[in-house]
Amino acid sequence: MVDLKGKVALVVDDELAQIEYISAILDDNHMTAVTASNGIEAMNKLGEAKPDVIILDILMPEESGMKFFHKLKKEEEYKDIPVIIVSGASQVTGVDLKSIIYDKDFRERKEKVFGIDAAPDAFLEKPVEPDTLMTTIKEYLSS
Amino acid sequence: MKDKSEGHINAKKENSGSGYLPNKSKFIDHASKFSITSLKPHDTFEVIMDLISKIFDSDSCSLVLPNPNTNRLDFVSAYGIKAEELGSSKVPSSKEICQWVFVNHKPFISTDNGNKEPFKDLLRSESDYETYNVAVVPLLLNGRCLGVVEIINKKSISAFTPEKIELLKALSQKIAVLVENELLFDRCSNQFYQRNTMLDLAREVNTTRELPDLLNFIVITVAELLNAEASSLLLREGDVLRFEIAYGEKGTELKKFTVPLGAGIAGSVALSGKSTIVNQAEIEGSGIFKEIDKQSGFTTRNLIAVPLRAKENIIGVVEVVNSRNTEGFSEDDIALLEGFSNQAAIAIERAQLVEKRIQAEKMATIGRTVAGLAHCIKNMANALKAGEYIVDKGFRDNNMDLLNKGWNITKQGNERITDLVLDMLTISKKREPEYSLCDPREIVTEIIDMTKEQASDKNVRVETKHDETLDKVKVDRKNIFRCVLNLFTNALDASEKDKGIIKIEIFKNKKKPFFGFRIIDNGQGISEENQKKLFTEFFSTKGSKGTGLGLSVTQAIVSDHGGSIKCDSQLGEGTTFTIELPKGI
Numbered sequence: 124m125v126d127l128k129g130k131v132a133l134v135v136d137d138e139l140a141q142i143e144y145i146s147a148i149l150d151d152n153h154m155t156a157v158t159a160s161n162g163i164e165a166m167n168k169l170g171e172a173k174p175d176v177i178i179l180d181i182l183m184p185e186e187s188g189m190k191f192f193h194k195l196k197k198e199e200e201y202k203d204i205p206v207i208i209v210s211g212a213s214q215v216t217g218v219d220l221k222s223i224i225y226d227k228d229f230r231e232r233k234e235k236v237f238g239i240d241a242a243p244d245a246f247l248e249k250p251v252e253p254d255t256l257m258t259t260i261k262e263y264l265s266s
Numbered sequence: 267m268k269d270k271s272e273g274h275i276n277a278k279k280e281n282s283g284s285g286y287l288p289n290k291s292k293f294i295d296h297a298s299k300f301s302i303t304s305l306k307p308h309d310t311f312e313v314i315m316d317l318i319s320k321i322f323d324s325d326s327c328s329l330v331l332p333n334p335n336t337n338r339l340d341f342v343s344a345y346g347i348k349a350e351e352l353g354s355s356k357v358p359s360s361k362e363i364c365q366w367v368f369v370n371h372k373p374f375i376s377t378d379n380g381n382k383e384p385f386k387d388l389l390r391s392e393s394d395y396e397t398y399n400v401a402v403v404p405l406l407l408n409g410r411c412l413g414v415v416e417i418i419n420k421k422s423i424s425a426f427t428p429e430k431i432e433l434l435k436a437l438s439q440k441i442a443v444l445v446e447n448e449l450l451f452d453r454c455s456n457q458f459y460q461r462n463t464m465l466d467l468a469r470e471v472n473t474t475r476e477l478p479d480l481l482n483f484i485v486i487t488v489a490e491l492l493n494a495e496a497s498s499l500l501l502r503e504g505d506v507l508r509f510e511i512a513y514g515e516k517g518t519e520l521k522k523f524t525v526p527l528g529a530g531i532a533g534s535v536a537l538s539g540k541s542t543i544v545n546q547a548e549i550e551g552s553g554i555f556k557e558i559d560k561q562s563g564f565t566t567r568n569l570i571a572v573p574l575r576a577k578e579n580i581i582g583v584v585e586v587v588n589s590r591n592t593e594g595f596s597e598d599d600i601a602l603l604e605g606f607s608n609q610a611a612i613a614i615e616r617a618q619l620v621e622k623r624i625q626a627e628k629m630a631t632i633g634r635t636v637a638g639l640a641h642c643i644k645n646m647a648n649a650l651k652a653g654e655y656i657v658d659k660g661f662r663d664n665n666m667d668l669l670n671k672g673w674n675i676t677k678q679g680n681e682r683i684t685d686l687v688l689d690m691l692t693i694s695k696k697r698e699p700e701y702s703l704c705d706p707r708e709i710v711t712e713i714i715d716m717t718k719e720q721a722s723d724k725n726v727r728v729e730t731k732h733d734e735t736l737d738k739v740k741v742d743r744k745n746i747f748r749c750v751l752n753l754f755t756n757a758l759d760a761s762e763k764d765k766g767i768i769k770i771e772i773f774k775n776k777k778k779p780f781f782g783f784r785i786i787d788n789g790q791g792i793s794e795e796n797q798k799k800l801f802t803e804f805f806s807t808k809g810s811k812g813t814g815l816g817l818s819v820t821q822a823i824v825s826d827h828g829g830s831i832k833c834d835s836q837l838g839e840g841t842t843f844t845i846e847l848p849k850g851i
Contacts, residue, residue, distance in 0.1 A: 137808075138645075140675040144652030147659045147668070184759070184808055211644050250648035253655065 125265045128153045132260070133174035135165040135191065136209070137183040141249070145178055145209070148253045154260075162186030166194060169201055176260055179243070181210040196241045205263035209256070211249040307448035311343035314441060321437075322401075322430060324417045330364045331413035331445070333593060339364055339413070340592070363402050367414045373403040373435065375426055401426050403434050405442035412445050460602060463491050467609050477617040478511070484610045485513035488586050491606070492570065492599050495588035500525065500532050501574075501614070502582050507536055514587070531571045532583040539580050541572040541604055545594035568594040572603045574611035581611055581618075631803075638804025642686055642813045649679035682813075689815040692745075693803065693822045699742030701850055706739055706746075706772045706781065707732050713751050714770070720758055726766035733774045736781055740850025745823045752816040753785040753843045759808060760789030760841060775846065780829070782846035791837040800833055820845070 134145045137160050146156040157172035159165035161183045177195070181188040188208065196202045245259050311329050319327040329343040367374050376399055405412040415438060417426075426434070467487060475483075481499055489497035496514025500507035506524040528537045535542055547566045567588050574582040584607050589595050656672030659665070714721075714728055721728055750770075757768045771784040792800070799805045801821045806814035824831045829847035 138649075140649045140652045140678070143656055143671055143675060147656050151659065211641060211648070249644060250651045 125261045127261070127264070129155070130175045130264060131155045131157060131172055133157050133159065133165060133168060133172050133177045135159045135162065135177065135183070135188065136180040137161060138180075141180065141209075145256070148256055151253070152257055152260075162188065162191030162194075165191055169195075169198075174204060175264060177204055177206045178256075178260075179206055179208050179210075181208060192243060202241075205245075206243040207245045207247060207256075207259055207263065208243045209247045209249060209251050307452045308343065310444070310448055314444065315343050318415065318417065318437070322417050322426075322434070326418045328416045328418075329413065329441075329445070330368070330416060331449075332368070339368060342413070363400065364414050364416055367402045367404050368411055371404050371406060371411050373401070373431070373438075375401045375431055399426065401431065401434060403438040405438055405445055407439075407442040407446055412442050412449075415441060460491065463487060464605060464609075467606055467613075475617065477614070477621050480613055480617050481511040482513075484584070484606075484614075485511050488584055488603060488606060489513050491602060492586045492595065493590045494586045494595075495590065496564070497584065497586045499574075500536070500583045500585070502527075502536060502580065507532055507583060510582070531569060532585055535571045535573050535583045536580050539573045539575065541570070541600045543570045543595045543597075543600060544568055570595040570599055570603060572600065572607045574607050574614060576611040576615040581615060584610065635803060638814060639690075641804065642815075643683075646679050646683050646686070649675055649682065653677075653679055686813055686815070689813065689819045692819045693815065696822075697826055699745060699823075699826050701740045702743055703738050703740055703851070704743045706736065706783070709743070709747050709750055710770050710772060710783070713747070713754050716751070717754060717758065720755075721768075724758065724761060724766060725764045726758060726761045726768060729767065729769045731769065731771040733772055733781075736772060736774045738851070739781055739847070741827060741847055742823070746827070746847070749820040749823050749845060750783050750785070752820045753783070753845070756816065756843070757785050757787035757789065757841070760787055760791075762789060779849045780846050781849050782829075782844055784842060784844045786840065786842045788840040791839055791841055792833070792835040793837055797833060797835060 132145075132149055132154055134142055134149075134156050135158075136142050136145070139160075142156075142158045142160070146158065149156045157168055157174060159168050163186045165177075165179075179188045179192065188210070192206060195204070195206070244263050247255060247259060315327045315329055318324075328341050330339050331342045332338065333340045363374050399418075401417045402414050404414050415434075417434070467484075485497045485499050489495070494514075496512065498512035499510050501510045502508075503524075505527050507527065508524045525533045527533050531542055531544060545568045547568055564587075569585055569587045570589075571583055571585045573580045574584060584603065586595070586599075586603060589599070653672050653674075653676030656668055656675060658672075660667070660669030660672055710730055710732075714730070754768070754770065758766070761768060765788070767788050769784075769786040771786070772781065773784060774781050796805075796807065800817050802814075803818045804814035806812035821831050824845050824847065827847050829845060832844045832846075833841065834844075835841040
């Protein structure tokens with residue numbers, strides 16, 4: 124059993140309702156939420172928040188989750204923080220991100236989509252169930 | 267036989283009741299009147315025959331002219347007893363008095379037919395009607411024989427007197443002129459009609475119209491052009507021809523049928539690419555696909571079929587069935603129909619391509635719409651779920667703040683669902699705007715007031731400019747309000763915090779009675795690629811915040827008003843949206 128108390132999650136989403144929702148779930152599980160409404164803001168908050176996990180939306184104005192992820196993986200200090208995508212994007216873009224993330228054979232495609240040979244640790248579709256979110260977080264915090 | 271007896275009675279009635287003996291000048295007067303009427307040749311000829319019959323007090327009187335298609339003499343117009351029978355009968359060449367007169371340019375008068383050889387048998391065999399005297403005169407004009415007039419059985423005991431014969435000869439010259447004129451006129455007007463019909467179709471080829479409409483036009487036109495009872499159009503579908511459309515009696519029955527390539531007339535025309543005429547369809551081995559007649563209940567007497575050729579391909583066959591002309595279809599008809607079909611085939615091919623493209627676009631649109639809608643609804647469900655969770659937590663933690671937050675999120679979710687439905691309805695079909703008199707400045711003022719919180723959050727400056735000479739306008743106020751609000755909130759979203767300036771201008775078109783709104787921002791701008799997708803439903807760059815319907819809705823409302831919308835944008839410099847609308851007054 125992972126002790127979540129005091130663990131910090133950086134929640135990046137442009138939608139206030141989503142931020143409030145995820146924050147409430149985290150609060151119920153004794154975690155602390157630091158929030159940002161786009162990639163630039165998230166980058167700025169990394170140093171102060173020192174998150175244990177990042178919960179990231181993809182389609183956001185200003186800077187997309189993808190771009191943020193790309194930058195994150197280049198930062199030696201932060202590149203090992205687990206990233207959980209929570210998005211509704213796959214439906215509109217027609218790109219099935221989930222299958223790309225989990226299919227290890229699609230290295231090339233992965234590079235094409237994410238720009239680097241790295242993929243987010245998990246992909247959850249909106250609307251996300253509190254239990255699903257917490258199980259996923261626990262999985263990556265324990266490893 | 268019923269027709270025969272009726273014809274007899276009618277003819278007798280007219281003749282016996284007349285007692286009518288006009289003199290020569292009176293006839294010429296009549297004839298000249300008819301020659302200047304706009305009657306069709308057939309009508310004119312009938313009137314002439316009627317008059318001659320009355321002048322000579324005869325049983326029957328016929329006009330016999332050569333058929334240019336068959337080189338045989340045909341009874342063109344007949345009056346009196348046997349008129350109906352004779353009208354449809356053909357004069358066999360070389361065996362007839364008429365033929366003799368026609369060839370020799372000499373009149374033939376017989377007062378006692380019983381003794382006159384070699385015509386005795388011929389006259390009797392024509393019908394079971396006894397001929398006792400006959401006069402046949404040639405219609406001579408400039409040394410040519412145009413045809414003959416045949417008068418049978420002068421009723422008075424004295425047969426054709428020399429005086430009457432002289433009168434007949436004099437009249438025949440006048441009739442010859444009349445016949446020549448009428449036939450020339452007929453030919454001219456026919457050619458004129460054909461030329462016009464060809465031009466009509468050529469015009470149709472160049473008109474963009476939907477396939478069913480085009481096919482309908484083609485079948486009606488060909489039937490009328492060739493003076494036929496019915497017509498049909500078959501299009502190739504792999505190895506079969508399918509009846510796409512049929513015109514005439516039983517036309518709707520035909521639509522169910524397909525004909526294998528190579529089978530029947532249509533099938534072999536489609537395979538060989540050669541036009542075909544069948545003038546005796548009832549004969550075994552005529553090639554007619556009898557199955558179709560059997561199933562449709564239609565009787566094919568004769569038909570003409572030509573291929574529909576678009577470039578190298580035969581895309582179908584046009585059939586015209588049952589000519590109203592007694593001779594059936596002619597080579598001229600083939601030439602005419604082929605001319606048509608070449609034009610028609612190109613038009614059909616083009617309409618098919620357009621139809622295919624529209625269908626593909628429709629399917630793509632449906633797919634996009636479903637995906638877009640699903641995404642929107644999911645976002646809203648997401649907001650409702652979030653609201654619900656936060657409200658629950660507020661209760662559990664006894665936290666009024668959370669309760670408030672959760673409840674607001676839920677309310678917003680509900681509002682967005684209502685907005686989405688409204689937007690969907692607006693773009694789904696054309697609506698007549700509900701016009702009312704309003705001041706465009708009021709619209710702008712209200713919008714600025716309504717959005718001032720968002721503008722001050724972002725610290726965006728809003729400037730307005732009005733054309734003072736613009737009075738009130740007549741628009742659908744509620745909907746134009748939506749349009750300007752959509753464009754304004756887009757501008758707000760695109761504006762950079764603390765740096766944004768948005769200008770709203772109301773202007774008047776100096777050339778036409780139009781006015782408009784211009785919303786200018788100095789925000790991030792729109793890439794050229796995205797500018798192309800601006801009015802595509804569900805296209806959004808705003809993430810979960812946007813439905814991607816705002817600009818589609820705006821465009822729909824503006825176009826319902828008969829106005830236009832334009833976007834000028836430069837990446838990194840800003841965007842200007844202009845909508846222009848009729849003032850309505």
